[in-house]
Amino acid sequence: MYGSRGAAAAVLGTALLIAGCSSSGDGGGKDGGQGAKITQQPKGADPFWVNPDGNAARQVAAYAKDGKKDDAEQIRKIAEQPTGEWIGPENPEQEARGFTEAAEKSDRTALLVLYDIPHRDCGQYSQGGAADGDAYRAWIDGVARGIGDRPAMVVLEPDAVLHMVDGCTPEEFHEERYNLLEGAVTKLKSLKNTKVYLDAGNAGWGHPDQISQPLQRAGIDQADGFAVNVSNFYSTQDSIAYGKQLSAKVGNKHFVIDTSRNGNGPYTGGDADERWCNPPGRALGEPPTTKTADPLVDAYLWVKRPGESDGQCKGGPQAGDWWPSYALKLVKAGQ
DSSP: OOOOOHHHHHHHHHHHHHHOOOOOTTSOOBOTTTTOOBOOOOTTTOOBOOOTTSHHHHHHHHHHHTTOHHHHHHHHHHHTSOOOEEOOSSOHHHHHHHHHHHHHHTTOBEEEEEOOOTTBGGGSTTOBOOSSHHHHHHHHHHHHHHHTTSOEEEEEOTTTTHHHHSSOSOGGGHHHHHHHHHHHHHHHHTSTTEEEEEEOOOTTTOOHHHHHHHHHHTTTTTSSEEEESTTOOOOHHHHHHHHHHHHTTTTSOEEEEEOTTBTTOOOOSSOGGGTTSSOTTOBOOSOOBSOOSSTTEEEEEOOSOTTBOSSSSTTOOSTTOBOHHHHHHHHHHTO
């Protein structure tokens, strides 16, 4: 459902680590050689790091070079917002260090997404993950070493708890998965400046009663809170309502909402089983910010990177691959 980034993320994380990512804390950015300077958002409302060399930023540069100024300015609306950096399976320490060092140099917080749990996505578009529990623990250890004492916000394992609740992940894997998630929360929370939000589904899948106890088994008590609507399209209003109901059942924990593509709410046409996969007519949602509509909501985030495919459906490329025509539609649909 989400798409791993593997080699591409590893290359980017390494490049940032080597280059130091010349994005300054006063809103300066990186030119990229194409006149497509990408700037940081004002820290007061949006303390998260904008990657000046992400897919959207590269698309801005490409459109500018080709003289497509209108398209470049449309995609800039994505490129200049902070989005989640999904750590790949091969070089977790290197990537986490690259992103967090670049963010720290800009006086911002890195937003990282960890998505490598064994038996991930139940064999669907984003299947994969670590080979076994030991491999996963080693991967988490690598991420933790890479983050160190630098500021980071981590969204932990989209769908990992939900897929145990809805039956998608076989029962035989549940005990290990709870153990791995709890261990990941403990490891990450041992870091000085890392906040951890455990994924907790979305407003359309079921009821908070079904997931509250599983979240507790997965370590929500130690986490800073939970994340809702990751890579999905439910409205911010519905996500707040869902999150507040769930919060009341897990010790009044705070939560974050993925608003990346929820501007027009969920898609209601086509096959109900794949309404989440590259649905047409969707729009960008509220920009990332810590100034939200409810004190329990710590942030609106763009966890799913707008313009990256959900999977090979509706003409889309592989999950996680950049899809410029879909990106343009997301921007234009909200205007």
